[in-house]
Amino acid sequence: MKIDSGLFEYNVRNVTSEIQPCCGGPGGWHHDNVYARTCITVSCGACMTEIQEVSVLIGGRAGDGINSAGALVAQLLNHLGYRIYLDFDYPSLIRGGHNFAIIRGSEHEVGTCREKLDFILALNQETVDRHRDQVHAGTAIIFNADLARSDGQGISIKNILTSEKAPEIMGNSAIIGGFAKAAGIEWVIVETVFRRHIPKGMDLNLSVARRAYDQLTVVRRIEPCNNPPLPLLNGNEAIGLGLVRGGLEAYVSYPMTPSSGLLHFLAGENEKLGIMVVHPENEIAVILMALGFAYGGKRAAVGTSGGGFCLMTEGLSLAGMAEIPLVLVVSQRTGPSTGLPTYTGQSELQFVLHAGQGEYPRLVVAPGDAQEALFWSAIAMDIAWKFQVPAFILPDKTLSEGTYSVDTGGITVPVTKAAPFWDKKPPYRRYADTPSGVSPLAFPGAKDAVVKVNSYAHDASGYTTEEAGMVTLMTDKRLRKDEELITGMNGYPQVNVHGSAEAPVAILCWGSTKGVCSEAGVKLGLRVVQPVVIAPFPVTPLKEALAETKTIICVEENATAQLAALARQHGIIPDAKVLRYDGRPFTYESLCARLKEVIP
Amino acid sequence: MTGRELITDVQNTWCPGCGNFTIQHTLKKILAEMETAGRSLDDVVLVSGIGCHAKIADYLNINTFYSLHGRTIPVATGIKLANPDLTVICCCGDGDCYAEGLDHLIFAAKRNVDITVIVHNNRVYGLTTGQYTPTSPLGFRGKSTPSGTAEFPLNPLELMLASGATYIARGYTKKMDQLRALLQGGIAHRGFSFIDVLQICATFFPAADYYTPRVYDPADHDPTSFDHACVLAREWDYNSDARIPLGVLYTATFPCFGERMATKGVTAGEREEAVRQILASRI
Numbered sequence: 001m002k003i004d005s006g007l008f009e010y011n012v013r014n015v016t017s018e019i020q021p022c023c024g025g026p027g028g029w030h031h032d033n034v035y036a037r038t039c040i041t042v043s044c045g046a047c048m049t050e051i052q053e054v055s056v057l058i059g060g061r062a063g064d065g066i067n068s069a070g071a072l073v074a075q076l077l078n079h080l081g082y083r084i085y086l087d088f089d090y091p092s093l094i095r096g097g098h099n100f101a102i103i104r105g106s107e108h109e110v111g112t113c114r115e116k117l118d119f120i121l122a123l124n125q126e127t128v129d130r131h132r133d134q135v136h137a138g139t140a141i142i143f144n145a146d147l148a149r150s151d152g153q154g155i156s157i158k159n160i161l162t163s164e165k166a167p168e169i170m171g172n173s174a175i176i177g178g179f180a181k182a183a184g185i186e187w188v189i190v191e192t193v194f195r196r197h198i199p200k201g202m203d204l205n206l207s208v209a210r211r212a213y214d215q216l217t218v219v220r221r222i223e224p225c226n227n228p229p230l231p232l233l234n235g236n237e238a239i240g241l242g243l244v245r246g247g248l249e250a251y252v253s254y255p256m257t258p259s260s261g262l263l264h265f266l267a268g269e270n271e272k273l274g275i276m277v278v279h280p281e282n283e284i285a286v287i288l289m290a291l292g293f294a295y296g297g298k299r300a301a302v303g304t305s306g307g308g309f310c311l312m313t314e315g316l317s318l319a320g321m322a323e324i325p326l327v328l329v330v331s332q333r334t335g336p337s338t339g340l341p342t343y344t345g346q347s348e349l350q351f352v353l354h355a356g357q358g359e360y361p362r363l364v365v366a367p368g369d370a371q372e373a374l375f376w377s378a379i380a381m382d383i384a385w386k387f388q389v390p391a392f393i394l395p396d397k398t399l400s401e402g403t404y405s406v407d408t409g410g411i412t413v414p415v416t417k418a419a420p421f422w423d424k425k426p427p428y429r430r431y432a433d434t435p436s437g438v439s440p441l442a443f444p445g446a447k448d449a450v451v452k453v454n455s456y457a458h459d460a461s462g463y464t465t466e467e468a469g470m471v472t473l474m475t476d477k478r479l480r481k482d483e484e485l486i487t488g489m490n491g492y493p494q495v496n497v498h499g500s501a502e503a504p505v506a507i508l509c510w511g512s513t514k515g516v517c518s519e520a521g522v523k524l525g526l527r528v529v530q531p532v533v534i535a536p537f538p539v540t541p542l543k544e545a546l547a548e549t550k551t552i553i554c555v556e557e558n559a560t561a562q563l564a565a566l567a568r569q570h571g572i573i574p575d576a577k578v579l580r581y582d583g584r585p586f587t588y589e590s591l592c593a594r595l596k597e598v599i600p
Numbered sequence: 601m602t603g604r605e606l607i608t609d610v611q612n613t614w615c616p617g618c619g620n621f622t623i624q625h626t627l628k629k630i631l632a633e634m635e636t637a638g639r640s641l642d643d644v645v646l647v648s649g650i651g652c653h654a655k656i657a658d659y660l661n662i663n664t665f666y667s668l669h670g671r672t673i674p675v676a677t678g679i680k681l682a683n684p685d686l687t688v689i690c691c692c693g694d695g696d697c698y699a700e701g702l703d704h705l706i707f708a709a710k711r712n713v714d715i716t717v718i719v720h721n722n723r724v725y726g727l728t729t730g731q732y733t734p735t736s737p738l739g740f741r742g743k744s745t746p747s748g749t750a751e752f753p754l755n756p757l758e759l760m761l762a763s764g765a766t767y768i769a770r771g772y773t774k775k776m777d778q779l780r781a782l783l784q785g786g787i788a789h790r791g792f793s794f795i796d797v798l799q800i801c802a803t804f805f806p807a808a809d810y811y812t813p814r815v816y817d818p819a820d821h822d823p824t825s826f827d828h829a830c831v832l833a834r835e836w837d838y839n840s841d842a843r844i845p846l847g848v849l850y851t852a853t854f855p856c857f858g859e860r861m862a863t864k865g866v867t868a869g870e871r872e873e874a875v876r877q878i879l880a881s882r883i
Contacts, residue, residue, distance in 0.1 A: 078883065196883070231882035241875050250682070272874040274866030276681060281707040285674040288667070288704075292647075292678020295665055296686070300678070318668055408879055444645045444663040445683055452657070454666040455650070463610050464658050464666070 052107045054082065054222050055114050056179070057131055059100035060123030062093055069172040070101025073121070074232055074403055075193045076176070076185055077105035081225030084232055085110040085515065086403035087585065092257070092341040098126050107225045111369045111404065111515020115589045118220060119183065121175050122148050123157075140219045142178045144171070153182060153216050160211045170201065170208045177209025184221030187213060233406045235399035235512075236261035238370035239303075239329055240269075242377025246327075246415050247385075249298040250276045252290045254283050257341045258397040259303040259331040283308040287315030287326070294324045295453055297443035299381060301327035306335050306348045313355045316390055320360030322453040323431065323439065323478065325384040325391075325419070327377075328352075332396040334583040343583025344397035346511055347558040350565065352392050353535055359475070361482035363391040363489075364535035368496070368514025370404035376532060378413040379492060385419040387438055387481050387488065394534065396557070398512040398585045414491070422449060429460040433473065437480030486536045494538040495545045499528035504550040505599055508574060510534065510563050513586060517555055520591045524599065526553075531563075539570045551575045551600055557585065604641065606631055610658040617806075619799025622773035623691070623720060624656050626780045630787065631662065634687075644687045647676045649696035652727050652801075653720035656691050670700025673708045676715045677857070684714075684858050687787060694721040698734035698756055705756075709763035709792050711857035716786040716793040719756065722801035723838075730804040737839045742804075756796050757833035761826065761850060766791035768829065768850040772815050773799040774808060778846060785848060791856050798844070814844045823851045 056073050060066050067088050074086045082105030091097040102113045116136045122128045122143040128150040135141070141152030148154075155178045157171040164170075173194075180190045190209060198205050233241070240262050243251070251270075253263040267277040276298075280286050286302050293300035304312065309330045319326045332348045334340035352364055363383050367373040377393055384391035422428055422442035428449035432439045439460075442449040452462030457474065459465045498514070499507070499521025506527040509517040514530050521528035529545045531538055546552060554564035554574040559581040564574040576598040580586050586594075606628045614620045627646075635641050644662050648654035650669035657664035667675045672690040680688045697705050697719050708715065724742065725731040731742040732749045735756065739748035760768045767789040771779040779797065786793030798815075800808045814836070822828055829850035836842040866874065 196881075229883045231879040233879075233882055237882075241878065244871060244875060250678075252678075269874070269878060270863060272866075272878070274863060274871055274874075276861060276863045278681070278861065280674065280677075281703050284671070285677075285704055285707070288671045288674035289678035289681075292665070292675040292680075293682045294678075295675070296679045296682025298682040314668055315671070318671075406879070406882075443683070444679070444686055445643050447640075447642055449642065449663075450661060451663045452666070453664075454657070455668055456666060458666075462664075462666075463608070464655075 052082070052223055052225050054105045054119070055117045056103045056119040056121065057100055057117045057127075057134070058103070058121040058123070058175070059098065059127030059131065061095070062090060062097040062099045063095040064099065064123050065169065065172050066090070066099040066101055066123075069176060070103055071232070071403065072176050072193060072197060073101075073179065074103045075197055076180060076189060077103060077222070078229045078232055078405065079189050079193055080105070080185065080222060081227040081229065082106060083109050083227065083230070083405040084403060085112060087113050087398070088401055090342055098130060100127065100131070107227065109405065111512075112519060112585070112588055115587050119179060121179050122150060123171070123175060124148055138220060140182050142175060142182055142216070144175065153178065153219070155212050155215060160208055164204060164207050164211065166204050166208050170205050173205040173208040174212040177212035178216045180209070181213040181216040182219045184218040230405040230407055232403050233370045233374070234261060234401055234403045235367075235370050235373050235395050236331070236401065237265050238373035238404075238406060239377045239393055239395065240265045242374040243301050243327060243381055244273050244275065245413055246378035246381025247299045248275055248301055248381060250278065250290065250293040250300040251303070252278045252280060252286045252293070252300060253303040254279060254286050254308055256305045256308045258333055258400040259305050259329060261400060262303045262329060283311035284315065287312040287319075290326055291315060291319055291322070291324050294326055295443070295451075299325070299385065301329060301381065303329035303331070305331050305333050306351065307338065309348070309352070309355065317356035317358055317360075318455050319390045320356060320358060320362070320478070321455055323388040324453065325388050327381050327384050327391050327393065329393045329395070331400040332394065334581070340583040342397065344512070344585050345558060345581065345583060346396055346513075346556050347562065347581070348394065349510070349534060349558075349562040352394060353566070360478050361387070361389050361485055362535055363389060363485065363533070364394055365392065365532055366394040366511040366534050367399065367532060368511060368530055369399065371406050372532060373399065374406060374408070375413055378415050382415045383485070383488070386416065387485050388419070388441070389481060389485065394511065396512050402512070422446065424448075427461070430462045431458060431460045431474065431477070433460055433477050436484045437477045438484065482536060489533055489536060489538065492533070494531060494533040495541040496530040496532060497527065497545050498530065500525050501527055503527040504548065506546055506549040506552050507555050507595070508546070508552050508563065508567065509555040513555055513557060516586045516588055516591050519588050520595055523592055524595055526595070526599075534563075534566070537566060537570055542567070542572065546572060553578060553595065553598055555586070555591065557581060604661055606661050608659055608661045612659060613655065614652060615802045617800070617802035618652070619722060619773035619797075619801070620653055620656065620720060622776055622779065623718065623797060623799065624659060626776060626783060627656070627660065627689075629780060630784055631660075639687070643685060644689070645679055646689050646691060647672045647679070648691045649693055649701070650727075651693035651696050651725070653691055653693040653696070670696050671704070672696065673701060673704035673715070673717065677708060677711075677713045680713060680715050681858055681861060688715045689787065690715060690717045692717060692719050694719055694723060694735050695725045695733040698754065702734070706759070706763045709760055709765035709794065712764060712766055712791045712854050714790055714792070714856040714858055716783070716789075717795070718783060718786070719794070719796050720799055721756075721796050722799045722805055723807070724801050724805040726801050726804055735838050753838040755833065755837050757849060758830070760794045761830055761833055764792070765794045765850070766852040766854055767793035767848070768833075769795045769848045770846050771795055771797045772811060772846055773797060774812060775815065775846065778817070782848065789851065791852075791854060811844065814842070815846050816843055817847050818845045821847065821849070823848045826850065
């Protein structure tokens with residue numbers, strides 16, 4: 001059977017709990033005993049297809065450049081034809097502390113990490129010590145012999161740098177060169193990746209890598225797969241490109257982890273993309289400035305995390321009342337308050353649903369990976385302008401800062417870029433009452449239009465009113481847009497189904513847990529239902545996706561099961577919940593174990 | 601739209617004798633003159649906050665953004681960046697602009713955003729029926745401070761000088777001709793223009809008897825001298841008994857925020873190609 005995931009169609013076999021399917025969805029074909037066996041090439045018990053898969057960890061101190069080293073490892077695997085997921089784990093500090101990146105490559109799409117590692121690249125002793133319980137019989141450890149002692153193969157980075165007269169910062173190239181050799185990766189691939197992805201001192205970096213490459217021996221060969229390499233994007237970059245495809249003209253943001261990457265990315269590319277990027281004094285200014293842009297006729301978006309969004313709520317309510325289109329990216333981290341700044345969470349779903357005083361329609365979408373982020377960010381911008389409503393994109397740290405393979409070939413974004421515009425027949429009434437509730441747009445500067453927007457209750461022309469009948473009329477007009485929005489969203493794949501589509505036990509999940517839930521769903525023979533649209537709540541498609549389930553298990557990375565509460569309001573009653581709220585994303589193994597406890 | 605009626609039919613609810621009438625009338629005259637001089641009023645936007653002053657958005661028949669309390673300036677900044685051809689005027693209150701939205705005022709001055717900020721400074725909250733504002737004098741007895749405030753007022757002119765505003769003036773609603781010249785000068789100025797307008801609140805702070813004998817126009821003031829501007833700005837600290845200088849205290853010419861931030865537009869095709877290139881660079 002075929003399952004429409006929204007972006008791709010997966011061919012999915014019917015499964016039972018005894019037999020695991022091959023090609024059954026993202027990464028879900030592996031056996032628990034994989035690590036005791038060859039670990040990299042796995043034979044699927046169901047169809048005997050060989051599935052290739054590898055997990056690499058690189059760790060060191062903050063300031064060691066772990067993130068960029070991880071990105072290079074990811075590119076090596078990408079160029080071997082692997083689909084990538086990279087998770088970067090770091091504390092909230094600039095120097096010191098333990099940073100690590102886990103890069104998982106698979107022949108098929110992946111969106112989560114495994115606990116066991118095939119390679120550990122240790123720049124210091126702490127990396128060896130901290131991840132000891134993640135090794136298996138065949139784990140290859142490559143370590144900096146100057147700072148660490150371990151089984152495996154050591155490299156004296158200091159000696160290599162001295163011989164090459166290379167600066168300390170190039171030490172990571174030595175460890176990556178050593179890894180490439182240990183994994184049997186052809187030198188030509190290392191050279192290609194370095195040439196493409198090292199902006200400065202590439203020749204010297206290559207010489208450093210080569211020395212390590214020549215010192216080590218092959219211990220676990222990573223065989224190439226038959227896939228072409230794909231663009232690797234983190235969630236923030238995917239959101240940025242999606243917004244641009246939706247017609248973004250101005251991005252306004254105040255730095256806040258984990259949304260800052262989006263600000264940095266768009267600021268770095270703003271000239272190429274022809275957009276203005278502004279970093280104002282605080283989040284209050286951010287949202288008001290963006291509303292100024294939109295009133296002036298420019299498509300704008302803002303980005304922040306929960307704390308910054310707290311400051312934006314009065315501006316959000318203004319957007320709702322004044323009917324000014326706006327996209328808000330709220331990337332979640334562990335709360336409440338400052339919480340864990342660099343760790344993940346899904347605790348802002350109910351917050352963004354209810355933020356801002358008063359009642360007005362809004363769109364909330366929660367993409368599950370970079371590919372969905374690229375697609376839905378364009379849609380969010382389009383919808384915001386079509387219906388003149390605030391539109392939220394709700395990622396989390398896992399998605400924003402996780403890196404994914406993105407297959408842009410399969411994406412067509414149905415962006416219309418057409419807002420309803422004024423017919424240029426005066427008088428212009430900004431809030432003209434229409435059957436759809438959507439009033440035609442005009443911008444200041446338009447000939448003969450007096451464009452009045454207002455935070456007060458107002459009449460069709462935008463003049464303040466306290467007259468009861470007009471207040472009711474205008475409230476009804478705004479709420480009619482919600483009805484239109486519900487109808488409009490029916491044209492989009494609002495709910496994705498993964499795993500075993502007809503299984504009686506379903507996981508109900510949202511956002512970045514898509515990847516891990518999909519794998520667990522395939523492994524355990526569960527249906528995995530992932531609403532991407534959260535508001536307006538897609539009741540009908542969600543009920544269809546959950547039809548004939550006997551048990552619904554809500555999987556969320558928060559402490560109160562916020563999607564479960566929302567579903568319950570709409571008559572969908574989850575039977576069990578599996579929650580994690582320590583800032584760390586579910587791993588496949590931990591989720592499977594937790595699910596087994598609640599599966600009837 | 602030429603020859604439009606500049607005042608709307610909306611019922612005016614300012615108290616008789618309110619200083620807001622003067623500012624509205626002055627702005628109306630300035631707008632009419634702009635139109636006569638060939639400037640289309642379709643290209644003018646007025647942003648107001650919340651408070652008595654802000655009702656001007658309902659009363660003037662031009663493009664308006666009736667914003668939130670304290671939030672005129674970021675909105676105005678966004679509008680000006682979105683469309684540099686627009687003339688953007690902010691009407692703010694003193695509670696609005698010096699309390700709730702003070703950060704925005706400082707930053708707009710620091711950035712030299714090409715907008716004109718007119719502060720309707722009656723030194724009291726009117727619409728919320730009489731509480732002290734950041735410019736109320738020490739000991740001001742308002743509804744929230746029945747025993748008198750325990751804090752000194754701030755001096756907005758000094759603050760603006762320190763923050764980088766490039767047109768700083770003070771007017772008085774009982775000096776209409778001068779006020780008109782000051783507002784006109786501010787609108788014509790390229791860069792961040794700030795005009796603190798002393799106005800009375802007929803109901804909660806009718807201070808005309810205080811202002812009228814004290815205001816004066818400094819002779820031979822060179823507004824390009826920052827040091828002289830500082831001396832004049834400090835002459836009256838909004839608290840103690842002193843002469844109150846009016847007029848343009850400071851002007852300077854610097855590049856505007858919008859000029860520095862300007863991004864060259866790209867076509868849809870160029871943009872899609874840029875996206876494609878970025879994606880290709882990630883392989």
